[in-house]
Amino acid sequence: MISIPQLIISIVLFLVLFFGIGFILNMLLRSTWVMAVIYPIVVIFIIDSVGFFTYFTSPGMAFSELGQSFVNLKLADIIVLSAGMAGAILSGITIRMLRERGYQMF
Template sequence: MNIAFLLISIVLFFVLFFGIGFILNMILRMTWVMTVIYPFIVIFIIDKVRVLDYFVKSKYAFQELGQRITSLASADIIILLSGLAGAIASGITIKLLRKKGYQMF
């Protein structure tokens, strides 16, 4: 993977999940909502199995998910971790803003 592509992807995922998390925190008034939802989003990004298969063919679906997670490249892991950092940063930012007296929605 090209280093420029990696750096742009890291920034993009951080900003994307920071923004989505910030908006969800303002609307739902739940500080850590994006941090809880983020693992499910990562599973949807990584996995090629249908959601229904997790209920119908659970063993196959979870084995496939485990195989896909262990076969991730280090660049992919770094990019996904930057998205998690953005989700956590949005929760911290909302918490600080509320503590300082700003009320959102």
């Protein structure tokens, strides 16, 4: 069980964390939506308990476990992970706005 203060701190932490990582990746790779594309893969690594190579050696079991992990997510987990996705999308919007306003390094 997660308390309300923990939930609020987790939401802000994931939002800021993935905004920052997305902003830096978008700036360095000169792309706009890199983190928004990578973030679902990060979520899979966060919630899944099977190893990376299991998807290649035993894909049926691995994807079944992944589906079960998605189904078993609690509301608090979904909210926190959605805040991370919002941070990744906001970083792309910020980079796009900075480019439109003439900041060449972005």
